[in-house]
Amino acid sequence: MTATAGVFVRETKPEGWNRPRTIAPDGDGELLEVAMGPHHPSTHGVFRMDVALDGERVIRLKPVFGYLHRNHEKIAEGASYLAAMPYTDRLDYFCSLTNNWAYALAVEKLTGQQVPERAEYLRVILAELTRVQNHASSIGFLIQEMGASGTPLMYAFREREKILDLFESLTGSRMMCNYMRFGGCRVDATESWLEAAGKVVIGLPGFVDEIDRLLTGNEILMARCQGVGVLRPDLAVNAGVSGPMLRGSGVNYDVRKVDKYGIYDRFKFRVPLGDHGDIYDRYMVRMLEMRESIGILEQALKEIPAGPVMDPKAKIRGFRPKAGEAYGRIEAPKGELGFYLISDGGPNPYRYRVRPPSLINLTVLEDMCLGHDVADVVLIFGSVDIVLGEVDR
């Protein structure tokens, strides 16, 4: 961790070092104010940035949220614990299975339930498949925003389709999987499903190699991404940034390694880190994480034991956790996804809070964009990798 040794050095920083940065316009002082979004094609949904421009340079950038707000937390507080599970699918609709897992983990912490071995393996397999397809399509979108219309995104979607087919045959739905339960998983995977999953996983390294050959050494990609949107590691930690963005800045922190939730302590995998904290590093971290995920998948598919997928003592009807509270978090593909639950002993949560990685990673968007051109803003925003269903909840 030589490049990142500076992160944890305790130095006295000047007052206000972590405040939002400002820069002064250098032209004749006439600023153009542009609302990018909510219907801009690069905003991945309905998201608006109010940008002040001095020529092409960004002088100020204020994100505006709420276009997709439906008060997810209020809905879940009015529903039973189990009824909130399908709603979690709609948070980050690219990665419904990791959302399920984070919620199930928080409830299991609240009630102290145990999860059978086979269910833990299935959860790992599904979460890592989700991570591969999320990172693949996120890279595809990033290149799309750079102007390479179509090809890389369709390569990514071709692979994603194979993984979504697996999800569909196991859970009944491609994207809204609603698969995990408190104390296990909803249905067991058949032998033929595991075989099909094995076949998809065998094909994945070839796909990552292909993308690697196509993009990583590409001159345009390097010119557009290197040194653009730099995020300092100390600010990344202070601003609560998580996931590939945090590791792209060189901070060695992966919840799978730190919390060892589920059975992640049994698998051998490395945590890829960036050096410069720019868009290119975030892209590389995602590429390398896909390779590590494939490694985890191979181990998990080989070792998965037979057995039940639900804790036989798990209570489905009349599920009322004892009064108390719990905060559970996992390493979702987009960052640290947490659920904070307070129970008052009733059938629905007294307080249900989602810690959305997509929203909190946007805290530093302005800091990364200031001084860059409008075209770079689109790229920097794309490299954060957000889903508006989770930002606005």
Added chain:
Amino acid sequence: MMTVEEIKAAIEAAVPGADVEIVANPSPSAQHSLRIGPRSAAAVAEFLRDDAELALDYLSNVTGVDWPDREVTEKVTVTRAVAKIVHDAEKAEEETVEETRKRVVPGYMEAVYHLYSMEKKHGPVALRMRTENRTDRVELPSLTHIWRSAEFQEREIFDLYGIVFAGHPDLRRLLMWDNFKDHPMRRDYVEPDDFEYEPTAHDEVKTRAEAHRAAVAGTGSGE
């Protein structure tokens, strides 16, 4: 990782006059939390972040919680003097009775901060702060200048719960629109009755919309 008792002792040693209280969590998660007084909150937070052993440099999650006024019924044993007539003479005697009393526990709102350490890889430590009530004394100190990740999350709590974070650099609504009046995550929030634009005219919605229209027509305020 230090226990909450040790953290409390460390805070009290480092921040003179800090008001810290342990809130036990009876659930199996055993994540106990520390309630800190708003007055010393900034100093306590800064200590937690900068202390070499704790090094809680990562604020993961900020949550607003609403605890409305609630009525508790409790049984109390009261001893009181009763005048009794014994053998034609009035005598004061003591009598112990069980009485059922009702009392209202005033409500408050809470902000909960979940902290982790990236340097030491431990956590979570939960901090809680309480407002004085739910109506007019809803101010809490902002911790955004200590952990920047509170910036959007405190804005969200201000928006949905109405807790005012003093010292926040940019305290605006985050998810609701700017001229929205109420705080929808509060427990006693009532949905507005103007459903003119509700596309699904089910009976209940229709009745409410008609009642609303009649009320508006009655006051003569117009649309």
